[in-house]
Amino acid sequence: MNGDTPGLAPAPAYALEGHGLVKTFGSFRAVDGVDIAVPAGTIYGVLGPNGAGKTTLLRTLLGIIDPDEGHRSLLGAEQPLRMARQVGYLPEERGLYPSMKAYEAIAFMGALRGLPLRQGRVRAREMLEGHGMGAAINKPIRQLSKGMAQTVQLFGTIIHEPRLIVLDEPFSGLDAINQEKLERLIREQAQRGVTVLFSTHVIAHAERLCERVAIVAGGRIRFEGTVDDARAQLRSQVRLRTRASDGAWREALPDDATQEEGAWHFALPDGGIEPLLRALLDGDAGIESLSIERPGLHDAFVAIAGAAAAQQMRDDAEREALV
Incomplete structure (x- = not known):
């Protein structure tokens, strides 16, 4: 038994695939030869600063716009729009009718994706009540806070129980509390076996949520793989503080060791920390503290995409915070 329904094609291994995708606007290549494969049932993040090509890539994969070169498939279909009713898509540009009541807005969005309106109204009430709303x-949309209105639109995106959820910058404009609620909702969907793909310029969300990430800069994917694979691009960093300031043990320190505020900093040696520990103990260095810090996804992003792209990501986040 393989779990597939008799007579039906098995579910594809990848919810979304793109090969050699190129999309230009005039002389600008927004997507520049992208290969991407999003495994079914995973939470997948596309990371990059504003203008990196994330939105164009998502819209190309979904069939909203066609590539100039390359091909893509969505839930196994070569024509993505054929699978539109099995997809929940939240665009970066939010839009709700301000006079429509919250539950009606959710039901209406479900109806656009084939869910009967009566059934949508029941589900909408259950979703709002189940999430403390x-x-x-x-209440009409115009009377809701920005965070609540965005949650309503998100509920409208998933009310028809899609197999694939695509969220373009879903955390944009949300305060910390609503960001946490959104993260919880994304995890809930993933636990149901739904594939969740989202773009973001805030690395912390991807680090907490994603099983795999694609780092995008200049319309190209600079890295694709697991978060651990991204971190593995850099070696762990060691921070050492000793009571003794000198001695034979210093010869055991790596060549890249530097001293700052009384502590030594260096990359974890290829042979591990044990040989150095023996030298420190034998040389009476007097270890006061020793820590090994694994690189974070932000460190990996800087190494892969460059400091300029990382700075732009920080600038994007700061501008959002001021809005």
Whole structure:
């Protein structure tokens, strides 16, 4: 038994695939020869600063726009729009009718994706109540906070129970509390076996949520793989503080060791920390503290995409915080 329904084609291993994708606008190549494969049932993040090509890539994969070169498939279909009703897509540009009640807005979005309106109204009420927003059920959108309105639009994106959810900068404009709620909702969907693909310029969200990431800069994918694979691009860093300031043990320190504020900093040696520990103990260095810090996804992003792209990501986040 393989779990597939008799007579039906097995579910594809990848929810989304793109090969050699190119999309130009005039002389500008927004997507420049991209290969990408999003495994079914995973949470997958596309990281990069604003203008890196993330939105164009997502829209090309979904069939909203066609590539100039290359081909793509969505849930096994070579024509992505054929699978539109099995996809929940939240674009970066938000849009709700301000006079529509919250539950009606959710049901309406479900109806656009084939869910009967009566069934959508029932589900919408259940979703709002289940996420502590019962008081907002009958409120018009114009009376909701920005975070609540964005949550309503997200519920409208998933109410028809899609197999694939694509979120373009979903955390943009949300405060910390609503960001945490969104992360929890994404995990809930993944636990149901839904594939979740989202773009972001905030690395922390991807580091907490994603099984795999693609780092995008200048319309190209600079890295694709697991978060651990990205971190493995850099060696762990050692921080050492000793009571003795000198001695034969210093010859055991790596060549890249530097001293700052009384502590030694260097990359973890290829042979591990044990040979150095023996030298420190035998040389009476007097170890006060020793820590090994694994590189974070931000460190990996800087190494892969460059400091300029990382700085632009920080600038993007700071501008958002001021809005």
